[in-house]
Amino acid sequence: MxxxxxxxxxxxxxxxxxxxxxxxxxxxxxxxxxxxxxxxxxxxxxxxxxxxxxxxxxxxxxxxxxxxxxxxxxxxxxxxxxxxxxTPAGKYLGETRSLLQPTKKMGNFYIPSATDLKLSATVFEKHAGIDVAYNDKRLSGVMQIAPLHIFKYSFEIYRTLLNFERGYVDCGFPVTAYVACIMNLLPTKADVKLLRANGIVPSTGIDEKEVLSSLQRLKGDDVDFNNVRMPNDLNILSEKVREHHERSYSRSYAELKSRYFANPWITISVIAGILLFILTFIQTILSFIQTKYSVLSYKKQ
Incomplete structure (x- = not known):
């Protein structure tokens, strides 16, 4: 044991x-x-x-x-x-089941980093298994992604899984797709810190620098993303993420949230200010009506 x-x-x-x-x-x-x-x-x-x-x-x-x-x-x-x-069933299928899909390679895959996506009101949630999904809610977006637990043995496990998918394309490319997303989401320590706060990069005794170094080591190993065909599911996800990220009103919504609703005390102050404005407005109208009827009553007399 x-x-x-x-x-x-x-x-x-x-x-x-x-x-x-x-x-x-x-x-x-x-x-x-x-x-x-x-x-x-x-x-x-x-x-x-x-x-x-x-x-x-x-x-x-x-x-x-x-x-x-x-x-x-x-x-x-x-x-x-x-x-x-x-891995999920029926997703990220290989070349044998996707002959009609675009001939894009994994080396061309791109989504913005985690901190960049935050600027367009994207939030991050944990997903089951090795999987990635994106839900575009127009103003905001939700990226569901499997947690990345990094231990001393993780490099060998991921390298084995990536090489397995290269040798058995009929099993699909879910791990390749997941690793590609993680590498795009986590280029800096700030990105790792953000996803750690959301539970996507749980604390396993390894700091942000070591997480980045593990990903870079995996990318620089014998796993060649340029020769792997991009699964259609991942291509669709990339397009959805970038379309949402480029919307001006999504960025405006994110700025509004960060400015007025990031801190609960600021949120309470804003709500209190709105209520005070409404009450003052109602009081003004009531005072105007009272004054009007007083004038009409005096005129009638």
């Missing part, structure tokens, strides 16, 4: 992969194992990595629809299982 984390990380390296159908055969044909555990080998593998990040897609694995919608042809190996339990 003392070496369980080390063993799990070794199990998720390419050198230790065994074709999964061989593991299934050994498990089902070894009566002592299957009787002792009494659980399907797939479900054992699902729960094996629950304490590793990126976190599992809970609705997909635990009591959701995922158990009944396993990949066609089964799993290839443990890395495939880890990838499947962390």
């Amino acid at each position: 003392e070496d369980s984390m080390k063993i799990k990380l070794q199990m998720l390296t390419m050198d230790y992969q065994i074709p999964w159908f061989l593991v299934e055969c050994m498990y089902t044909n070894h009566s002592n194992l299957s009787d002792l555990v009494g659980t399907p080998i797939n479900e054992l593998a699902f729960s094996c990595f629950d304490d590793l990040y990126p976190g599992v897609h809970r609705s997909k694995v635990h009591g959701g629809t995922g158990i009944g919608t396993l990949p066609p042809g089964g799993f290839k190996h443990l890395i495939h299982i880890f990838h499947w339990t962390r």
Whole structure:
């Protein structure tokens, strides 16, 4: 048990992969194992990595629809299982299922940084699994993105997942899309600090500088984004984000919020000022009516 984390990380390296159908055969044909555990080998593998990040897609694995919608042809190996339990279904598909989509490459993907998006009233919320979504509410925008937990082992995990997607394009590019979004959102310490305040970059004992250095190391490794085709889902997300960010009234709304509603005491002062103005206006009207009737009464007499 003392070496369980080390063993799990070794199990998720390419050198230790065994074709999964061989593991299934050994498990089902070894009566002592299957009787002792009494659980399907797939479900054992699902729960094996629950304490590793990126976190599992809970609705997909635990009591959701995922158990009944396993990949066609089964799993290839443990890395495939880890990838499947962390990613959304039916999104960021690879070239084999997107032949009619634009031939854009991941190297051309762009969205503004987190601090820039704040200037157009975009807020950030946590998403389940490795996924990114954007909801344009005209005046404001909501970007839902999976939390980025950075530990000492995170670099190797993400590098393995990125290389897995390059080798198995039929599994799609959800991790590639997620990493590309994170790299665009977090170019500076201020961006990391902003997303940390929103719970997107949880504190794991690693400061803003180390988070940036981990991302730069991943970008400078053997993962070549220029030769990966951009999934259509990600292309649509990029267009939605940039369209919202370029609207003048979204920026005006964000400025209004930051100036008058960023601090609760300022908000209370503004509301109190508005109420005072309304009450003063009503009092003025009532005084005018009272004066008018007093003059009419005097004239009639």
